Structure formats: structure tokens, C-alpha cells
Amino acid sequence: MLVERKLPDVEPPKPKPAAVINLKDTTAPVTAANTEWVPALGMLMSRFKFPRVLRRRPVVTEYGLEGQWAEAGRLLLGWTVRGSAAGNRGDLYDNRDDRHSWLRPNWFPQLAHVAYSPEARAAGIHYGFNRHILFNAITIGNSSTALTGSPFWHSQARAGLTDPGGAARLAAQYAANHLYIYPEHKDHDPPDDKGNGDLFPANTPYMLISQGSSGSDRPLLRAVAMILAAFRPDTKKFLRQNGLASATVQWVFRHGIRAGEGYADYLGPLAHPSVFRAADMDVVAMIKRAHALKPGDVAPMIRMQVLDEKLSDTDIGAPFEGASEVLFDTPSAVARIWRSIAAARQMTVSVGKTKDPNGRPLKFEWKVLRGDPGRIRIEPLDDRGTTVRLTVSWHERGTVPGRPELTTDRIDIAVFANNGVHDSAPGFVSVLFPADQVRRYEAGPGGVPRIAEIDYANIARARVYTDPLIFPKRDWRDAYHYDDRGRRTGFTRVRGQESADFTRHGAKVLEVDARGRPLRAEAMKYELQRDKKGIPHVVVTPNGEILTYAYDGPDDSYGHLVTAAPQ
Numbered sequence: 368m369l370v371e372r373k374l375p376d377v378e379p380p381k382p383k384p385a386a387v388i389n390l391k392d393t394t395a396p397v398t399a400a401n402t403e404w405v406p407a408l409g410m411l412m413s414r415f416k417f418p419r420v421l422r423r424r425p426v427v428t429e430y431g432l433e434g435q436w437a438e439a440g441r442l443l444l445g446w447t448v449r450g451s452a453a454g455n456r457g458d459l460y461d462n463r464d465d466r467h468s469w470l471r472p473n474w475f476p477q478l479a480h481v482a483y484s485p486e487a488r489a490a491g492i493h494y495g496f497n498r499h500i501l502f503n504a505i506t507i508g509n510s511s512t513a514l515t516g517s518p519f520w521h522s523q524a525r526a527g528l529t530d531p532g533g534a535a536r537l538a539a540q541y542a543a544n545h546l547y548i549y550p551e552h553k554d555h556d557p558p559d560d561k562g563n564g565d566l567f568p569a570n571t572p573y574m575l576i577s578q579g580s581s582g583s584d585r586p587l588l589r590a591v592a593m594i595l596a597a598f599r600p601d602t603k604k605f606l607r608q609n610g611l612a613s614a615t616v617q618w619v620f621r622h623g624i625r626a627g628e629g630y631a632d633y634l635g636p637l638a639h640p641s642v643f644r645a646a647d648m649d650v651v652a653m654i655k656r657a658h659a660l661k662p663g664d665v666a667p668m669i670r671m672q673v674l675d676e677k678l679s680d681t682d683i684g685a686p687f688e689g690a691s692e693v694l695f696d697t698p699s700a701v702a703r704i705w706r707s708i709a710a711a712r713q714m715t716v717s718v719g720k721t722k723d724p725n726g727r728p729l730k731f732e733w734k735v736l737r738g739d740p741g742r743i744r745i746e747p748l749d750d751r752g753t754t755v756r757l758t759v760s761w762h763e764r765g766t767v768p769g770r771p772e773l774t775t776d777r778i779d780i781a782v783f784a785n786n787g788v789h790d791s792a793p794g795f796v797s798v799l800f801p802a803d804q805v806r807r808y809e810a811g812p813g814g815v816p817r818i819a820e821i822d823y824a825n826i827a828r829a830r831v832y833t834d835p836l837i838f839p840k841r842d843w844r845d846a847y848h849y850d851d852r853g854r855r856t857g858f859t860r861v862r863g864q865e866s867a868d869f870t871r872h873g874a875k876v877l878e879v880d881a882r883g884r885p886l887r888a889e890a891m892k893y894e895l896q897r898d899k900k901g902i903p904h905v906v907v908t909p910n911g912e913i914l915t916y917a918y919d920g921p922d923d924s925y926g927h928l929v930t931a932a933p934q
Contacts, residue, residue: 383400388417401415410499413503422454424476428474442597442658455592458478459505462481462510464509495523496523513580514526519836521566528571529694529837537574541572548584555641565641571699571700572793573613575643577644594619617793619653634734664725666723666791667724667729667786668791669793670698670699673714699792699794700794701796702799714796716754728787730784738778738779745757763800779797819847823842824842835903841905846858855871856871857871857885872914873891887914889914912932
């Protein structure tokens with residue numbers, strides 16, 4: 368679990384002076400002179416000043432604009448000339464792929480382009496997923512790059528969700544009015560395209576992911592730049608001051624997603640996929656919605672907390688170091704990894720810290736966006752939906768809503784805050800299930816499902832891609848045993864042609880009595896070791912502790928633990 372730590376009471380450093388945007392080439396230089404380390408954020412911060420003369424430039428040019436883009440451009444030009452739209456003065460563009468896929472300066476002349484100094488580039492803060500730096504301005508950016516040619520291949524977006532601290536950095540960017548766009552590059556493709564389905568372990572509102580590879584991010588970048596330009600001056604100032612620019616852009620963008628002949632239901636799954644296709648965007652509808660928004664109607668940013676989770680250590684199958692089920696806890700997105708052998712898990716989530724920026728009362732809508740609604744239960748614990756109890760049962764592999772050609776091993780639950788005028792951008796609770804396992808549950812006492820078998824070495828599932836950093840490889844099958852009262856007594860592990868019995872404590876049985884009941888067993892430890900390719904595997908070895916058991920009569924098959932001592 369992430370733990371908030373109180374920073375020591377020290378005198379904060381004085382902010383470094385802001386660099387003035389270079390008007391000749393509209394660049395925002397990142398140098399040591401205007402950049403400092405911000406301990407509370409764990410990131411660098413660069414500051415800039417934006418000359419008023421930028422407003423004299425056209426908000427957009429006709430370069431490459433056809434169809435709906437041309438119509439959107441004409442609307443923006445008219446609004447900015449009349450002063451009803453803010454334009455892009457005060458906005459930054461952070462290209463993080465050395466102009467491999469970028470917005471050219473003459474497309475949006477008011478947009479200032481971040482330019483990293485040689486020292487910054489040498490430090491590597493200019494490239495790929497943004498782990499390092501924030502700016503004192505509304506920022507959009509992109510990196511049309513990916514890690515390829517490695518067993519740990521991934522898009523930059525998947526790296527952001529799985530790298531240690533990556534989601535926390537995304538959340539910090541979101542709250543600081545930053546929004547980055549990354550291509551899904553092989554992380555969201557159907558089998559016909561040599562893809563593996565939707566591989567993203569969580570859904571968040573912190574970034575936008577484009578369908579495709581290099582260059583697929585550019586239409587989304589254009590759309591976001593136009594949305595920012597379309598806000599009214601007073602609305603944009605309000606968004607900037609309240610840290611709501613990114614959340615409101617997400618709200619606008621998702622309202623403009625088409626589904627067939629009409630628009631996707633905003634509270635439904637088609638408006639909130641992992642990945643967005645450029646063909647589904649109605650940019651004219653997006654900028655019209657942005658231009659119509661008034662400061663007093665702006666919806667809040669979701670802020671959620673997990674208040675309670677019920678999961679015992681003994682329910683984690685084949686535990687290994689770092690085998691937590693918590694992928695991340697962030698204010699607008701919570702993500703879990705299903706490692707438990709339990710048939711269902713429960714968590715209580717609150718969005719009580721969500722506050723409307725204009726003080727309006729809020730009501731909350733919770734929706735199942737992905738997963739079997741019959742296996743997901745949402746129980747509101749108050750009349751406004753501020754706190755809910757979520758119960759999620761085991762899910763087999765499914766398909767992505769609206770994209771039946773794409774498989775998914777994730778469920779998404781979204782929450783929206785309604786302030787009486789608008790619904791907010793979503794917050795998400797996601798749960799990722801292991802794709803490389805075959806599980807069988809059976810009815811226990813009272814019909815309650817219980818684990819019967821887990822096959823970690825199923826030949827068919829072995830060919831299914833799963834992120835090896837999330838689900839390390841295992842090469843065995845476990846069949847679980849229960850007594851007449853439904854209590855789990857242990858399991859039999861089969862690896863190849865060999866099998867061994869284990870107690871309910873996970874100890875390998877060394878000696879049994881005449882009735883086959885364990886008397887002595889050896890405790891085991893589960894460690895991660897990497898093969899020649901670097902892929903982690905779970906390796907089971909004795910930990911040097913011997914457990915002894917005793918029984919209350921010949922009919923007692925459960926017994927009790929007598930001692931646990933070093934061998």
C-alpha cells in the first residue's frame with residue numbers, strides 16, 4: 368500500500384525565476400536557471416512566463432486541416448478573434464520523442480514548445496514516458512516511442528501504469544494540468560494483427576492512449592490542443608487555478624466519442640475505453656462543448672480512498688516476495704491484481720474527499736464499465752453514493768466492450784460526480800486477472816464458491832501473453848482438499864510427473880499417520896529467480912522450519928498445529 372508521509376517542517380526554497388518564452392521560435396527553454404527539485408512531488412519543476420504578444424498570432428493555421436478539422440479550425444479562429452475563446456497562449460507542448468511524431472510550430476502558433484537544454488537532455492529527462500518534470504503551465508505532450516525487442520516489451524503508457532511510482536507521477540501530472548498522449552503500440556491489438564488483446568493493467572483518466580503506433584497520437588494531440596484553445600478565457604483561468612484543466616479536457620474529449628451513428632453514452636463503457644481511436648472522435652462537438660462551459664458549472668476531479676479491504680495472507684496463492692495485490696492507489700484511480708485463491712474479494716471505497724470547485728452539492732454514480740455485471744456488486748452505503756462496498760468475483764477472460772475482436776483480463780468500475788449541471792471525468796477502480804492460469808471453483812458449504820484447482824502450467828494458457836513483471840511464471844498445478852466441514856486442509860501440487868502434498872499452511876508434508884494425515888511438514892519459501900532471458904519465475908525451496916500436527920481423535924481430519932520450529 369502507498370503510505371502518505373508528512374514532510375518535515377522546513378523553509379521551502381524560493382522559486383527559481385521563470386524563463387520567458389522565446390518569441391522567435393516559440394520555445395520554452397528548460398535550463399538549470401528556471402528548474403528546481405520539488406521534494407513534495409518527487410519531480411523537477413520548470414517555470415515560464417508567456418508574453419501577451421502571443422495572442423496576436425492565429426490560434427491555428429489551415430496546414431493539413433480537412434473535413435471536421437477544417438470546420439473546427441474555422442470555429443476557433445472566429446471565437447479567438449471575437450475574444451470568446453482563450454486560445455493557446457499560456458499552454459505548453461512537450462514533445463518527448465525528438466520530433467518523431469510532433470505538432471509542428473506552424474500548426475498552433477500560440478502553443479509554446481518545450482526545449483530541453485543540453486544538460487537536461489544529457490540527464491535523460493526529455494525522452495519517453497515523463498517520469499521527471501512538471502511545468503507551471505497547462506501542458507500537453509506525447510512520446511511516440513515504446514520498448515521493443517525485449518521480453519519486457521511495452522508501450523510507454525503500460526510502463527507508466529506498471530513502473531514503481533509511475534501511476535503516482537501520472538496522478539501528479541493530472542493535478543498539475545498536464546495531459547500526455549501515448550500510442551498503445553502492440554498493447555491493444557486483436558490476434559489478427561498479431562496482437563494480444565488489451566494488455567493494460569488498469570484504466571485511468573491521467574493520460575490518453577491512441578490506437579496504433581507511431582503517429583497515431585497526433586490526431587489526439589490536435590484535438591486536445593483545440594479543446595484547450597476553445598475554453599472561454601474566464602473558464603480556462605478557473606481551470607488553471609483549480610488544477611482542473613486535464614480533468615475537464617478528459618470530460619470534454621470523452622463526451623465527443625462517437626459510437627456508430629450517435630455518441631457513446633457518457634456513463635457507459637464506450638466513452639471510457641483503455642485506448643481511443645482517432646476515427647471515433649468528433650472534434651467539432653468537443654470544442655463546442657468546451658466553448659460552452661462556464662466557470663460556475665465546472666465539475667470536480669474525483670478523489671477516492673480505499674477504506675477497507677478484506678484479504679488474509681493465507682488466501683494468496685503461491686506467495687512470493689512483493690506479491691501484493693495492490694498495483695497502485697492514487698486519487699482518481701485504484702488498481703488491484705488478483706493473486707488471491709478466493710472466489711471473491713471485497714473493498715470499501717469512498718469519494719468523500721471529492722469537492723466541487725464551486726461548492727455545489729455532489730451525487731455520485733458508480734458504473735460497471737467492463738466485466739460481468741452479475742459478478743460485480745456495487746452497494747452504496749449512503750444516499751449520495753459517497754461510499755460504496757464493491758464485491759468482485761473471479762472473472763475468466765472476456766472481450767472489450769464495443770471491440771469483440773479484443774480480449775481483456777481486466778474489469779473496470781467507474782465513478783462520476785454530478786454537481787447538478789455536469790458529470791465529472793471518471794475515477795476508476797480496476798482489477799486485473801491472470802491470463803496464464805486455469806482455475807476451477809466449486810460450491811462449498813451453503814453454496815459459497817471455493818477454490819478447487821489452479822493450473823499455472825496449462826499448455827494452452829502458456830501461449831497467452833501475460834506481463835511477466837506482474838505475473839511471474841509458475842510450472843505446477845494445485846488441487847485443493849477440504850474436510851467434511853468445508854475447511855481447507857491442504858493441496859496436492861503436481862509438477863510434470865511428480866506430485867507432493869502440502870498442508871493448509873503451505874508446508875510440504877514429510878510424514879503422515881496411518882490415516883494419511885500430516886504429522887510433520889516442511890515450511891516453504893517462494894522466491895523470484897530470473898531465467899536466461901531475464902524473465903522471473905517463482906521458485907519454491909524449504910525455509911528451514913518444521914511444522915508438527917496433532918489430531919483430536921480418529922475422525923479429525925483437520926487437526927491443529929502443535930509446533931513450528933527450526934529444523
